[in-house]
Amino acid sequence: MNAQSAYDQLTRCSREQTLLGSCSALLGWDEQTYMPAGGAQHRGELMAYLAGLHHEKATDPRIGEWLSEAEQSDLVADPVSPAAVNIREWRRSFDRLTRLPRTLVEEMARTTSLAQQEWIEARKGSDFERFRHWLAKIVGLKQREAECLSHGGPLYDALLDEYEPGAKSREIANLFAALKAELVPLVAAIAGATRRPDGSLLQREYPVDRQRVFGEAAASAVGFDFQKGRLDTTAHPFCTGIGPGDCRITTRFDARCFSDAFFGILHETGHGLYDQGLAPEHYGTPMGEAVSLGVHESQSRLWENAVGRSLPFWEHFFPLARQVFHETLHDVTLDAFHFAINHVAPSLIRVQADEVTYNLHILIRFELEQSLLSGDLAVEDLPGTWHDHYFRALGVAPRNDAEGCLQDIHWSAGLFGYFPTYTLGNLFAAQLMDQARHELGDLDAAFAQCEFQPLLGWLRAKVHRHGRRYHAPQLIAQATGRPPDHQPLVNMLRQKYGALYGL
Ligand code: ZN
Numbered sequence: 001m002n003a004q005s006a007y008d009q010l011t012r013c014s015r016e017q018t019l020l021g022s023c024s025a026l027l028g029w030d031e032q033t034y035m036p037a038g039g040a041q042h043r044g045e046l047m048a049y050l051a052g053l054h055h056e057k058a059t060d061p062r063i064g065e066w067l068s069e070a071e072q073s074d075l076v077a078d079p080v081s082p083a084a085v086n087i088r089e090w091r092r093s094f095d096r097l098t099r100l101p102r103t104l105v106e107e108m109a110r111t112t113s114l115a116q117q118e119w120i121e122a123r124k125g126s127d128f129e130r131f132r133h134w135l136a137k138i139v140g141l142k143q144r145e146a147e148c149l150s151h152g153g154p155l156y157d158a159l160l161d162e163y164e165p166g167a168k169s170r171e172i173a174n175l176f177a178a179l180k181a182e183l184v185p186l187v188a189a190i191a192g193a194t195r196r197p198d199g200s201l202l203q204r205e206y207p208v209d210r211q212r213v214f215g216e217a218a219a220s221a222v223g224f225d226f227q228k229g230r231l232d233t234t235a236h237p238f239c240t241g242i243g244p245g246d247c248r249i250t251t252r253f254d255a256r257c258f259s260d261a262f263f264g265i266l267h268e269t270g271h272g273l274y275d276q277g278l279a280p281e282h283y284g285t286p287m288g289e290a291v292s293l294g295v296h297e298s299q300s301r302l303w304e305n306a307v308g309r310s311l312p313f314w315e316h317f318f319p320l321a322r323q324v325f326h327e328t329l330h331d332v333t334l335d336a337f338h339f340a341i342n343h344v345a346p347s348l349i350r351v352q353a354d355e356v357t358y359n360l361h362i363l364i365r366f367e368l369e370q371s372l373l374s375g376d377l378a379v380e381d382l383p384g385t386w387h388d389h390y391f392r393a394l395g396v397a398p399r400n401d402a403e404g405c406l407q408d409i410h411w412s413a414g415l416f417g418y419f420p421t422y423t424l425g426n427l428f429a430a431q432l433m434d435q436a437r438h439e440l441g442d443l444d445a446a447f448a449q450c451e452f453q454p455l456l457g458w459l460r461a462k463v464h465r466h467g468r469r470y471h472a473p474q475l476i477a478q479a480t481g482r483p484p485d486h487q488p489l490v491n492m493l494r495q496k497y498g499a500l501y502g503l
Contacts, residue, residue, distance in 0.1 A: 003073030006066040007083060010090055013063060015284035020054045022243045029248050032234045048109070055105065059098050067091050082287045085469050089286035092165065099148050108141050112414040119412035126402035128383050135411060136379040139372050142416045146373065156370045159417035163293040164424065166471040169370060172420050175427065176363050179486040184393070186493060187357055190344045191395075193501040197339035204328045208253040208261075214324050215251065215265035218317060222303060223456040224249075224269045225276055231265065236409075239268040239300075241275035244283050258325075259341060263304050270303035271296055273456060277464030287467040293418065295463065295472050297425025298432060305355050306433045306492075307455070311338050312447035342500055346394040348403045356493055357394060359426060364389045365408070365419040373416060428476055430489035432459070435480040 001009075024047060031043050067090060070076070076084040115134040122131035146155035156169045216231055229247035239249045249268035253261045274296055282288030290296050307313055311334075314321075318337055322329045329337070344354045350361040368385065371377035377385060386405040391397040398404030410418055436458050437443050446454055462479035469475075476484045497503070 001066075001069060003070050003075055006069035007075055007087070010063065010066050010070065010087070011285060013057065013060065014086070014090060014286075017054060017057050018243075018284040020050055020057065024050045024054070025240045026242050029240050029242070029250075032236070032238070033232045033250065044113075051109070055097065055102070058093070063090070063094050064098070067094060080469050082282065082285075082469075085287055085467070086285045089468050096149060096162070100145065101148070104141070104144060104148070108145065108414055111137055111141060112412065115412045115414075116409065119406070119409065123402050123406040126400040126406065128401040128406060131406065131412070132379055135382070138411065138414055139379060139416075142414060143373060143375075154370075154374075156373050156417060159373070160420065161417075163418050163421050164472060165292055166473075167292075167294075167420075167424075169420075172366070172424070175484065175486055176359075176366065176420070176423060179359060179423070179427070179490065180363055180393075182486070182490040183356065183360060183493075186490075186497065187344070187346060187360070187394070189503050190356065190497055190501050191346070193503060195500075195502045197343045197500075198336060199340050199343045201329075201332055201336065202258045202340050203256050204258075206255060206258045206325055206328060208255050210324050211253055211255075211258070211261050214321065215262050217320070218262070218308075219249075219265055219269040219272075221450055222266070222269060222273070222307065222452045224272050228276055229272055237264045237268055239271035239275065241272075241278075244278075244280040247272045247275045263308060263341075266308040267300045267304040270300035273303065273459070274299040274464055277456075277460045279465050279467060282467055285467075287469065289468050291463075291466070291468055291470070291475055292424075292472045293421035294424030294428060295475060297422055298428035299459065299463070301425050302429040302433055302459075306429060307447065307452070309338075309341055309355065310444070310447060312444040314338050314341075315448040316450045339500055342497070344497060344501075346396050348390065348396055348398050349407055351407075355426075356497060359423045360393045362419050362423040364393060365410075366423075369411070369416050369419065424472070424484070427484055427486060427489050428472070430492050431476060431480050431482075431484065432463070434488040434492070 027043060027046055027050070031040075035043060067087065070083075070087050071091070075081075076087055078084055079088070111134075115131075115138055118134050119131055122128065142159060143155060146158040149158035149161070151158075154169055157167070160167050160169060160172075212231075216226070219231065220226055228245045229249065232248065232250050233252060234250040235252060237249075237251045239247065241247045249265070249272045251261050251264040251268065274290060278288050278290065280288070314334060314337065318334045321337075322332075342354070344356045346357050346360075347353055350358070350365075353361050364386070368377065368382070368389065371385075372379065372382070382405050383401050387397050390404070410416075436455055440446075440454050440458060443455060446452070463475065466475060470478060473484050
């Protein structure tokens with residue numbers, strides 16, 4: 001077989017795996033939106049069947065043969081050509097999957113499925129003891145998985161690589177340490193400021209049907225295409241790309257909370273804009289996929305925070321909000337509203353944290369999950385260590401495990417190495433935004449006139465259309481002219497919150 005036909009076979013296989021993944025994604029979306037409770041068991045069987053089929057296809061030994069053929073050909077001569085990129089990424093994924101014994105994959109799936117149910121109950125009762133041995137079992141399985149995948153480096157890096165290809169924990173730790181050194185004094189300065197926002201005006205009555213209309217209007221205005229996507233309601237918001245022309249986002253509504261649904265919608269819209277911006281002609285191959293979770297999160301945070309919590313954005317949207325929620329906002333000024341949506345205060349729950357303190361929550365998890373995996377931190381010591389870390393970093397400490405180490409679903413689902421991608425997303429977002437402002441001129445004036453196309457077009461060209469051509473740090477360097485750095489985020493936070501809080 002020649003290299004071109006090997007490449008064609010690899011493309012066919014990749015498309016087939018992507019179609020199977022798309023079926024699972026659609027079933028997963030349905031499970032969280034419209035599936036009747038009685039369908040859970042049958043849905044579990046469908047998902048397991050598709051996952052098994054996917055694994056079988058993805059580890060077909062012929063893939064290894066085709067890859068060897070293609071890797072020795074001219075197809076890889078230019079390392080950033082679509083063919084070379086696809087071959088590189090197929091090799092990476094094939095090597096990862098074939099290194100994991102099927103028994104381990106099955107045991108992980110079974111254990112995490114049960115552990116998530118136990119986690120839900122344990123969190124409800126704030127009972128770490130109930131979850132403790134499940135977590136210990138998952139940590140053991142993840143250690144075995146990391147040993148299978150590791151090339152002799154830190155075990156943690158082998159897991160991190162799944163979400164942030166090529167990332168190294170040592171480099172991330174350096175980046176995070178530099179960020180922390182700047183964030184801690186900023187949080188303290190804000191805490192000592194005399195100027196305070198009135199956060200209560202976001203907890204007035206906001207009728208849910210109007211929240212939906214207003215949120216959809218904002219999503220549409222920034223560029224989300226509702227002919228190629230839709231918004232539904234779920235307990236935990238997410239975005240899932242089903243395929244070209246079909247991207248689903250979700251949110252949750254609370255009639256006495258404006259921020260949750262609105263900024264949730266903008267966040268998921270940011271993820272959705274990335275999915276809608278991927279090159280459809282590369283669908284089914286790595287060139288048509290997102291780079292990493294960190295880059296994905298950069299898109300959601302950019303639209304949620306850099307755009308959605310900015311004053312110019314509300315110069316356009318606040319008059320509309322006052323019409324839609326007239327009884328609620330008639331006595332509120334634009335400045336008071338803008339200050340309220342940018343309220344900063346150390347808190348215990350990550351998903352409710354503001355833009356300034358959020359990264360401190362992530363840094364704690366990043367440290368703790370590395371210690372759990374290396375064995376330096378015993379599972380039974382987690383609640384106490386969590387408590388100490390929060391007190392040191394944020395000056396607050398959980399009264400119970402539900403608002404402490406049981407708050408996140410990630411570890412129960414086996415997601416170790418996932419948390420740092422949230423902060424990478426914030427760092428990338430700030431750096432991209434900085435460069436976009438530099439290249440595109442007065443973006444604030446554009447936002448105030450509800451013009452988001454210049455920014456979206458720039459992101460499409462610099463980020464979306466590249467698919468997996470570059471690893472995240474290279475992509476950011478290509479787009480902004482410098483490697484990922486903490487300074488743009490720190491500068492942005494200092495400037496924005498310095499002005500708001502009068503520092
Ligand atoms: Zn996100």
